[in-house]
Amino acid sequence: MEKTHSHQEARRLNMAYYFVNKHPQTNGDHEVHLTSCLYLPSEQNRLSLGDHLTCQSAVRKAKETYPKADGCKYCSPACHTS
Numbered sequence: 246m247e248k249t250h251s252h253q254e255a256r257r258l259n260m261a262y263y264f265v266n267k268h269p270q271t272n273g274d275h276e277v278h279l280t281s282c283l284y285l286p287s288e289q290n291r292l293s294l295g296d297h298l299t300c301q302s303a304v305r306k307a308k309e310t311y312p313k314a315d316g317c318k319y320c321s322p323a324c325h326t327s
């Protein structure tokens with residue numbers, strides 16, 4: 246598969262790498278996190294979403310796998326709705 250951006254290019258564009266938790270919270274939401282988040286799930290419990298310019302874009306990508314995806318309250322408050 247061809248990558249659209251190199252990692253360096255992604256950084257230049259102010260993109261950030263996101264992950265989604267494979268396991269839902271008690272309310273059924275799968276939380277979307279930044280790589281730098283304190284609450285980032287361990288490697289076996291997270292799914293890579295790739296580089297995104299906004300958390301909205303990352304959540305949209307996560308919803309392809311988990312329809313009930315939502316931004317993390319701590320690292321992506323702009324995308325935290327429930």
Ligand SMILES: [Zn+2]
Nearest residue numbers: 278282317320
């Ligand atoms: Zn987070």
